[in-house]
Amino acid sequence: MLGRLIKHEWKSIYKVGCLMLGAMALVTFFGWMSFQTPMWRSMGSGGGSFGWLDIFGAFTLLLYAVLLVVVNSGIVIYLGVHFYKTMYTDQGYLLHTLPVTKHEILVSKILVGGLWVLIIIFSMYLSLFLLGLSMVWAVLPDQYTMAEFWREFRNGAGELFRMAGVELGIDFAIWFWKALFTSLITPFVTLTTLFGAISIGQLASKHRVLMAILCYVGILIAESMISSLFSSIVTFSGISGFGAYLDRSSLSAFCVKLLAAIGLYFVSWHVTSNKLNMD
Amino acid sequence: MSELVEIMGLTKAYDERHIAVNNISLKLPRGKIIGLLGPNGSGKTTLIKMLNGLLTPTRGSIRIGGQEPGVATKARVAYLPDRTYLAENQKINEILDYFCDFYADFSRERALGMLQSLGIEPTARMGTLSKGTKEKVQLILVMSRNADLYILDEPIAGVDPAARDYILRTIVNNYNPSASVLISTHLIGDVEQVLDEVIFMRYGYLVLYNSADNIRQQHGKSVDAYFREVFAC
Structure with missing residues (x-):
């Protein structure tokens, strides 16, 4: 039944998800436009002009940053509303009378929602990459081609990362894999916490939505405080350098979020299994 | 086991002053159409929600086919709530797919037949349908299952008299004879003709559980008239 729940959850979300991806493409287009103004072009040739069109370009870049945040947080907000509607409003009458376990319901929602957040985050990285590329393209001196730029970038990037690793006192390859792992897991952790x-919030007899929002804010504050406590402990535990401090404090923050999400998953399961009170 | 549903000492208290269902014990047999009757606020819907696992009882137990409400009972109980539980952006066809996927006893052919007889397009979106048509779609979904127990909460409350007749015919003609139908309503005059047994509830208490024929014989009046006498304001 889990497979069927996942299929139907995907079908109920994918339209909004695709809309978000479309919005991301539009946002990227705005970002690209901001680098097409004369100011950026004149930088490449060593000059420097600034006109009305450049003010427009700066605003477009600002708009890009704002829309990026809106799309990124928009999908999480949508998934939270979708979870609430399908679990705890009239639509919950259908979901909770299906012959499926509560674990199957929760897992299907976390998996599909998390995957969509991951897709949106990936599209955001892609958008930033394309924006960076358009900036490079705009400011590249006339005698340089993009092919030459990439060749130099490839040659220099490895050395740059190695030097940064030595400077920060970390193995950059291990750091990269850790960052990738936490990036892949974080969307699922975020949604489990939100759910x-x-x-x-459903345990309250009245104002359940407000209770849910307050509860989420409270959880985020508590997580932040516990993570800060761990960071302080790390700072005073004789670490070798700034890189190691960053590495350990980010790892401890991730562990706190992960443990909280595991606990909150079982809270969701308990509420839907033993404390369900549909209005 | 002859009894389909066994309810023992069932209580649902929202707080000390609001006891929606108070210490009810009942045994519902197979093969009957049972009316769950009572004025507004008598605890009918609360009882039905507990039967479907949508509310957690404060005390007491429920057994459906010998099992507590859960995955196994939900596979055998067809429930029509007193509200629209289908998303507005869903097409009827998509909802049929949904029911086919989750309920092994759902008959798509039967559902399409009933939709056709009511002139409802399977390609229509729920959001474009009137309130009455939405209720008909939900009833069709429920009655297209070959369940052991059909629980219908106010199935005729929001539809016109002509549609009421169709709905009652649908209930009588489409349920499995070894199954039971529990109909909650306060429109007794409309459903009386199809009822085998009657449960009266008031203020969360069970007032009466008897066959419709017995009530008519013992009191010399229709169930509707007797209800009005019992619950006179």
Whole structure:
């Protein structure tokens, strides 16, 4: 039944998800436009002009940054609302009377929602990459081609990362894989935490949405405080350098979020299994 | 086991002053159409929600086919709530797919037949349908299952008299004879003709559980008239 739940959850979300991807493409287009103004072009040839069109370009870049945040947080907000609607409003009457376990319901929602957040984050990275590329393209001196730029970038990047690793006192390859792993897991952790907060909100007899929001804010504050505590402990535990400090404090913050998400998953399961009270 | 549903000492208290269902014990047999009757706020819907696992009882137990409400009972109980539980952006065809995927006892052919007889397009979106048509679609979904127990909460409350007749015919003609139908309503005059047994509830208590024929014989009046006498304001 889990497969069927995942299929139907995907079908109910994919349209909004695709809309978000479309928005991301539009946002990227705005970002690209901001680098097409004369100011950026004149930089490449060593000059420097600034006109009305450049003010427009600066605003477009600002708009790009704002829309990027809106799209990125928009998908999480949408998934939270979708979870609330399908679990705890009238639509929950259908979901909770299906012959499926509560674990199957929760896992399907976390997997599909997390995957969509991951897709949006990936599209955001792609957008930033394309923006960076358009900036390079705009400011590249006339005698340089993009092929030459890439050749130099490839040659220099490895050395740059090695030197940064030595300077920060970390193995850059290990750091990269750790960062990739946490990036892949974080969307699922974020949604499990959000769903847990929404479920706790259902324990209130009135104002359940408000309770859910307050609960989510409270959880984020508590996580932040515990992570800060761990960071302080790390700082005073004789670490070798700034890189190692960053590495350990980010790892401890991730562990705190992961443990909280695991706990909140079981809270959601308990609420839907033993404390479900549909209005 | 002859009894389909066994309810023992069932209580649902929202707080100390609001006891929606108070210490109810019942045994519902197979093969009957049972009316769950009572004025507004008598606890009918609360009882039905507990039967479907949508509310957690404060005390007592429920057994459907010998099992507590859960995955196994949900596979055998067809439930029509007193509200629209289908998303507005869904097409009827998509909802049929959904029911086919989750309920092994769902008959797509039966559902399409009933939709056709009511002139409802399977390609229509729920959001474009009137309130009455939405209720008909939901009833069709429920009655297209070959369940052991059909629980219908106010199935005729929001539809016109002509549609009421169709709905009652649908209920009588489409349920499995070894199954039971529990119909909650306060429109007793409309459903009385199809009822085998009657449950009266008031203020969360079970007032009466008897066959419709017995009520008519013992009191010399229709169930509707007797209900009005019992629950006179």
